[in-house]
Amino acid sequence: MLEQIEPAPADAILGLTAAFNSDPRSEKVNLSVGVYKDEHGKTPILDCVRTAATELAAEAATKSYLPIPGLVEYREAVCDLLFGSGHEVIEGKRIASAQTPGGTGALRVAGEFIKANLPGATLWHSDPTWPNHPNVFNACGLPLKKYPYFDSQNDRLDYEGMLAALKKIPAGDVVLLHGCCHNPTGVDPTGQQWTEIASVLRERGVLPLLDFAYQGFADGIEEDAAGLRAFSTEGAELMVCSSFSKNFSLYRERVGALAIVGKTAESASALQTQLNAVIRRLYSNPPAHGAEIVNKVLRSATLREQWIADVAAMRRRINNMRQGFVDGLAEAGVPGDFSFITQQRGMFSFSGLSKEQVESLRDEHAVYIVGSGRINVAGLTPTNLKYVAEAIGDVVGQA
């Protein structure tokens, strides 16, 4: 029975890392997967995480199961971080929530929840989007459609196109939006545009689903929640998938959350039972370690302060690399104006390189970026920056 099964196609992003790892060239640079690296090219364990983990090891009293939706304290701390403590959705007990295995786990639980509870709903995602979005939601059996997002001629948000498309989405459908640091384009709506998008969706009776995987990587932890909070108005419904992989550098611990905001407290209680039912049949209950770390850091004034400083340092380093990259491209004589790279937010830059140029970069220079032309700026360092800029200069020159 098993012998006839063909190999699956390589993953669009993680497949590249597998190829990178087996590349023997010493000059190789991996700018594909969305992982933060410091100026030495290492993905660090944050000091606040190390301290919290040490304290937890000393305090640990049991390894019994967590409840189906995870640690209560963690879920509350996450909701404070997302909506702001004391927000009406929290005080009004309008949130059903769950601790999930990473942001991807939150997306999958959200997809399964939609499939089970909103029969017939189509999920609309931006064009382009993170390639794993269609994978996850297809696996849930949801019909998918796209709305326009990026104006590649001018390297900016196609706001007019996006809004026009959102205004035609039928009531009862779900719209997936990136809460900040849109992946792969690095282009987000402004505060004013978020407010307008939120009111269009609300008027149409369309449910917003925000994927919020990069809180703190654009302007700041509070600032980056502005989009999400534009949706969290009196009586409004929404879903939020969040992740601590990037902003806590806890990638392998798989720490995320799903928050579903209902119209009323009674509705939220019903949503919580349906959410629990989905999780019970998917993975029963989540792993504890990563969420316990995040909970400890968020609840300790000292560790929280350290964490906020750590996120600010990661953000500053990425922004310095953006400027360094633009300067490096100019020094390498690459024709064109690349200043848009400094305007993009989060880990990624949408370089505008063609599929062929991306392939030449990999084959001729051992520089790995995603086929869409997405570059992980957080993987650039003062050491590899010049090499990467010159390699891009070379492949652009060949075109």
Ligand code: PLP
């Ligand atoms: N959503 C987006 C847009 C992402 O880029 C990522 C990670 O790359 C995720 C969700 C999932 O993150 P996690 O590693 O927490 O599953």
